[in-house]
Amino acid sequence: MSTAQRHPVTLPGGRADEAYRRVRETAATLLAGSRSAAATPVPTCPEWSVADLVTHLVEVCARVHGRVTGAEPVPVPSGAVPELLELWERLSRPVEEFLDGPMSLDRGIMVMDAFTHELDLRRALDTPPPVDHPALPIAMDVVVKGFAASLEGHGLPPVAAETEYGRWVASAGEPAATMSGPWYEVYLALAGRRSAAQIRSLRWSVDPGRWLPAFTWGPFRMPEPAEAAPRG
Incomplete structure (x- = not known):
């Protein structure tokens, strides 16, 4: 086992819902008003562009949204980053409510995946890593x-x-x-x-x-x- x-440790944060929300809000801030960033390659995810990375994050959110709400899966558009970010925000409330539950492996993996891809996005956009992050x-x-x-x-x-x-x-x-x-x-x-x-x-x-x-x-x-x- x-x-x-x-x-x-002296790490800040630790609540899964707040951590996930920070990733989503950070991605929106980093990409605000930058339509040209969509095609930017992501060095740490070979063959992915920034748009592909955001699509992945929204697809994960959509799957969890369907699981926790029982709703039909929401189709995720491809390529248009502003629309992807808008959909991500719209789907996130029940997902963050789910993440606010007792810590579990699936909650932890979802936060880890999102946070790791925030670091990938920062690298692609030549933005420094966060000083601290929940x-x-x-x-x-x-x-x-x-x-x-x-x-x-x-x-x-x-x-x-x-x-x-x-x-x-x-x-x-x-x-x-x-x-x-x-x-x-x-x-x-x-x-x-x-x-x-x-x-x-x-x-x-x-x-x-x-x-x-x-x-x-x-x-x-x-x-x-x-x-x-x-x-x-």
């Missing part, structure tokens, strides 16, 4: 648990992840290695946005080579150097 031990503690817990399951699947011992916000231990037991760095770099490494060389460049207590295969897990694939987003 995969586990993630979370140690005291989605980060939820998303970090999810990716650490996913990484823990990958470690166990590869028969590898636990790894501790340390950032300015605290320490997480992926898998049960005493960590055999510690990976340290700014939260943004550690998070992107765990979320399939950093190459092997970039992961190695984090501060490690031991050589990380044996653990590198575990950074490909679930929906995340460790990118080749040419695909990995530059630091920033």
